[in-house]
Amino acid sequence: MTPTPRTDVFASLNAAQARAVRSNAATVAILAGPGSGKTHTLTSRVVYLVDTLGYQPQDVIVATFTVKAAREMTERMGKALGNGREKKIVLGTFHSVARRYLAAYGQRIGLNQKFGIADDGDSRAIIARICKRLQLTVDPPMARGWISKKKSKGTELSTPVDAKKAATVKGAQMQELETLYQEYQDHLERSNLLDYDDLLVKCVELLRKHPSCVANVQAVLIDEYQDTNGVQYELMKLFAQARHRITIVGDPDQSIYGWRSAEIRNLHRMLEEYPKTDQVALEENYRSSQSILDLSLTVIQQDTKRYKKVLRPIHNRGSRPVLRRLRTSAALSRHIEHALGKAGMAYKMVGGFKFYERMEIKVLLDYLRVIHQPENNDALGRIINVPKRGIGDVTVKALIEEAEKSSMSLYNLLDKHCRGDRIAKTKIMKVAEQKISGDLLRLIRNTRKRVEEISQGTPFGLVEMIEYVLTQLKFEQFITATYAEDHETRWANVQEFIGLAADFVKDLDKLGDDSLPEIDGLQQSKEMDVLPKFLSNVALASDVLKDGDAEQNKPLVTISTIHAAKGLEWPVVFVPSAYNGSIPHVRAEDLDEERRLLYVAMTRAKTLLYLSCPLYGSIHGSGGEKQELSPFLSPVAKFFARKGPCFDRPVMSEVARILQRTLPPDETIYKSIPPMTMTDDDLFPEDPEEVAREVRKAGNATEGFAYDDRRPKRPRLYGQASSMSGEEEQPWQKGYATTMDQASSFTVSKLPGFVSAGSAQAALAAAEKAAQQKKQTTQITKKSVSSRPTNQRSIMGFIKPTSGAGQPPTVTPTATLPVAPTTYRVPHLPNAATHVSKSAIDPTLTSHTRGAGRLSRPTQPKREPEEFKAKQYTCFSSSPTKPPVAEGDENEEPPEPTRPSGSLHATTMNMPKGLGGGFRRPAGLAREGGIAPMERLRKPFKPLTINRN
Numbered sequence: 001m002t003p004t005p006r007t008d009v010f011a012s013l014n015a016a017q018a019r020a021v022r023s024n025a026a027t028v029a030i031l032a033g034p035g036s037g038k039t040h041t042l043t044s045r046v047v048y049l050v051d052t053l054g055y056q057p058q059d060v061i062v063a064t065f066t067v068k069a070a071r072e073m074t075e076r077m078g079k080a081l082g083n084g085r086e087k088k089i090v091l092g093t094f095h096s097v098a099r100r101y102l103a104a105y106g107q108r109i110g111l112n113q114k115f116g117i118a119d120d121g122d123s124r125a126i127i128a129r130i131c132k133r134l135q136l137t138v139d140p141p142m143a144r145g146w147i148s149k150k151k152s153k154g155t156e157l158s159t160p161v162d163a164k165k166a167a168t169v170k171g172a173q174m175q176e177l178e179t180l181y182q183e184y185q186d187h188l189e190r191s192n193l194l195d196y197d198d199l200l201v202k203c204v205e206l207l208r209k210h211p212s213c214v215a216n217v218q219a220v221l222i223d224e225y226q227d228t229n230g231v232q233y234e235l236m237k238l239f240a241q242a243r244h245r246i247t248i249v250g251d252p253d254q255s256i257y258g259w260r261s262a263e264i265r266n267l268h269r270m271l272e273e274y275p276k277t278d279q280v281a282l283e284e285n286y287r288s289s290q291s292i293l294d295l296s297l298t299v300i301q302q303d304t305k306r307y308k309k310v311l312r313p314i315h316n317r318g319s320r321p322v323l324r325r326l327r328t329s330a331a332l333s334r335h336i337e338h339a340l341g342k343a344g345m346a347y348k349m350v351g352g353f354k355f356y357e358r359m360e361i362k363v364l365l366d367y368l369r370v371i372h373q374p375e376n377n378d379a380l381g382r383i384i385n386v387p388k389r390g391i392g393d394v395t396v397k398a399l400i401e402e403a404e405k406s407s408m409s410l411y412n413l414l415d416k417h418c419r420g421d422r423i424a425k426t427k428i429m430k431v432a433e434q435k436i437s438g439d440l441l442r443l444i445r446n447t448r449k450r451v452e453e454i455s456q457g458t459p460f461g462l463v464e465m466i467e468y469v470l471t472q473l474k475f476e477q478f479i480t481a482t483y484a485e486d487h488e489t490r491w492a493n494v495q496e497f498i499g500l501a502a503d504f505v506k507d508l509d510k511l512g513d514d515s516l517p518e519i520d521g522l523q524q525s526k527e528m529d530v531l532p533k534f535l536s537n538v539a540l541a542s543d544v545l546k547d548g549d550a551e552q553n554k555p556l557v558t559i560s561t562i563h564a565a566k567g568l569e570w571p572v573v574f575v576p577s578a579y580n581g582s583i584p585h586v587r588a589e590d591l592d593e594e595r596r597l598l599y600v601a602m603t604r605a606k607t608l609l610y611l612s613c614p615l616y617g618s619i620h621g622s623g624g625e626k627q628e629l630s631p632f633l634s635p636v637a638k639f640f641a642r643k644g645p646c647f648d649r650p651v652m653s654e655v656a657r658i659l660q661r662t663l664p665p666d667e668t669i670y671k672s673i674p675p676m677t678m679t680d681d682d683l684f685p686e687d688p689e690e691v692a693r694e695v696r697k698a699g700n701a702t703e704g705f706a707y708d709d710r711r712p713k714r715p716r717l718y719g720q721a722s723s724m725s726g727e728e729e730q731p732w733q734k735g736y737a738t739t740m741d742q743a744s745s746f747t748v749s750k751l752p753g754f755v756s757a758g759s760a761q762a763a764l765a766a767a768e769k770a771a772q773q774k775k776q777t778t779q780i781t782k783k784s785v786s787s788r789p790t791n792q793r794s795i796m797g798f799i800k801p802t803s804g805a806g807q808p809p810t811v812t813p814t815a816t817l818p819v820a821p822t823t824y825r826v827p828h829l830p831n832a833a834t835h836v837s838k839s840a841i842d843p844t845l846t847s848h849t850r851g852a853g854r855l856s857r858p859t860q861p862k863r864e865p866e867e868f869k870a871k872q873y874t875c876f877s878s879s880p881t882k883p884p885v886a887e888g889d890e891n892e893e894p895p896e897p898t899r900p901s902g903s904l905h906a907t908t909m910n911m912p913k914g915l916g917g918g919f920r921r922p923a924g925l926a927r928e929g930g931i932a933p934m935e936r937l938r939k940p941f942k943p944l945t946i947n948r949n
């Protein structure tokens, strides 16, 4: 078939990017800083390999770090390749590509083709149960981390760090860990389950023993290479074993997954193992303003051991990044969500609590898992009493033990027993028989039977199956009876789940079958059912594009963990809680990784960057004590502005220029701002302490006086309509799409961790319906021979820490903002359409006062404590205002705040939850002091925040 007309892949590439794309070397390493177009270059290389060199798309493997990156690449390649050729590329996360190989060829290494995936929750539960049963003294979360590290290290790498760590695990404890490891593996095997690490380990085993499975592979390309771990490195080599053609892109400065066994040394390994690697350095940053880039570099350059590299901004200086001292600034996403909800601004949550980890969704998924794989004892154990069937935890445990003793699956044991074949004649079995024979087994049996009948033409797809299960279980009644307070929201989640399943089925058609290409003489097992594909997608999806929202391109604020923000970009970025204890996190083991994390956060911003640090912490997070600015920021704090820019025309023009968008007329920009409203960043004082002192001096520090750092009675700057979303706006369109072209929508997870407008709508509808029902009824229930040209710097700059000679630091350590060399180019982008409209303010807007300088501070009105108390409010990055500390009383215990502080990033200690790790989870709706669910549900645009991490 003749490919359809394609776009010129080189049109959107600079010289270095183009060189990387057309490199003839077998191995190519593109290592560059943030925003330099690594992902864009990698994608373009795939297009070049297929379109120009004529590689068959199905002979190319592309491994990305997230599901979202995989989708975006597919989309971009689709536009460039045409004829749906992108669907044939074997593209996905390491885990999903490994799963595809195991599904197709796993039987060669003895895998049952119908293997399931044990997700994090499953692994945690299995380990905890073994620890309890064998009375092990090891901490289950620590043990789980140990097992995962042992698997993800790969077989080729053993490091001094690991040896040192192993020495700290004493003899007896090591013995326990080994026993636990063995038991855990045995259990997974019996249940025909593979955990995430196993997917990679087993795929390594398969490809070592059966290289023929990848005999067709012409090229392997890896995104975000700095975050690959040992076993992923081995897998990369094995994928490429036929022709050894590998292209990697990465940035050591953005290595933030050390806590998940990522090996920053994989880069050395690759350059040593493939000495002829063509190294390409990309030195231009297309994303951020010069000021943002310069300040981000001052942060990362504090790490003297890092690989230095050049990164030049192509954009103008832009507005100076802001570092705000606020009296309080709660990192808890809940406060931010609340403030956004209050302002009527739509938002989405990324990297938080996973959608499919919500109880009602988990239960449904477990039913589907048992239907697909009845031998999954864990899943069956979890649903045996949901909805309630009168079987307690002790009985469930005893039943699982009984099944393990009888060397059969719990399902088979119960099934045989209830059919009269009484293998185990225990009392437990009798109890189980009485309580479950009626519905559970029948439901599983009937559903499986219906699935088998599909081949005979019965329409019983995934959605029908879910609906059938819901009806049989009377699930809505069960939700209503069990979760009295937030049943509408939970039922709305169930509706959302059905919608996601429907989308998945549609996507299978749209994105194509993910089966592997046929290789001559090699037989593959084919996955015929949608259910196993859906289940593995759920288990492997960490963040997926929600097509609906992308299509509607809804403007949304994104609240995200820093880890989940990796690879993405936004016009404006806020980083709250930049204090010592939050970043670096108080429990962090690797300070350099924490610094890199802050660097990743800062370099996501295109035009405006705000960081904030609270003066005081919370009682739970930091004992209510005075907070110190993050040590990564304190040496460079003087370079930041103390408050944000005033959004006057010059600033807005600069923003438009950097974003390469047309600047809308004043009318559009300021239409939602009430007359006489200032666009200065004066909602909070520059120095909250100074204000407090002045207020006290003025005699307002009366007993019990609550200091308020808000300006009195200031109209809101945001309204229902955002200027960026104005209909008149005509966004600049590039001839290609990259990572962030759909910034406002693509981080919306298809399955986990998001709150979509659909869900909110469904919740509202459900709330309404429930309210009506209530009225009527009563309650129911990476050395090298370089081929690089002379004008390209060596990539070895990444490997050898330099002393600075020959590699001028980007930022000069003076108290003025680092000035860019005059050789910096003012952006010249082929498609840039920066039209700055007339400079005069539209006459109809003359009534708007936009502040141009420092404003005099209004006098703080004297307030009575009770009056203040009643007016406390939560704003973006703020927790409720605390009462003042009277002079002389600074050492006194501060009053207890109402909310604990938390951070929106994971640390080296976040993985083992039992060690106190894990993201702090904002309270659920039902938590005391929270927002009443019904009240939230009744408000339009009121987002849901239930059970989110």
Ligand SMILES: Nc1ncnc2c1ncn2[C@@H]1O[C@H](COP(=O)(O)OP(=O)(O)OP(=O)(O)O)[C@@H](O)[C@H]1O
Pocket (backbone or CB within 6 Å): 012, 013, 014, 017, 032, 033, 034, 035, 036, 037, 038, 039, 040, 041, 251, 254, 286, 287, 566, 567, 568, 569, 603, 737, 738, 739, 740, 829
């Ligand atoms: N040659 C180019 N001309 C214009 N814009 C470009 C070019 N190359 C990349 N960009 C733009 O720069 C931005 C960053 O690109 P990309 O996401 O590929 O960078 P990256 O190096 O992968 O970033 P990070 O490491 O931070 O994830 C994108 O908005 C992309 O459109």
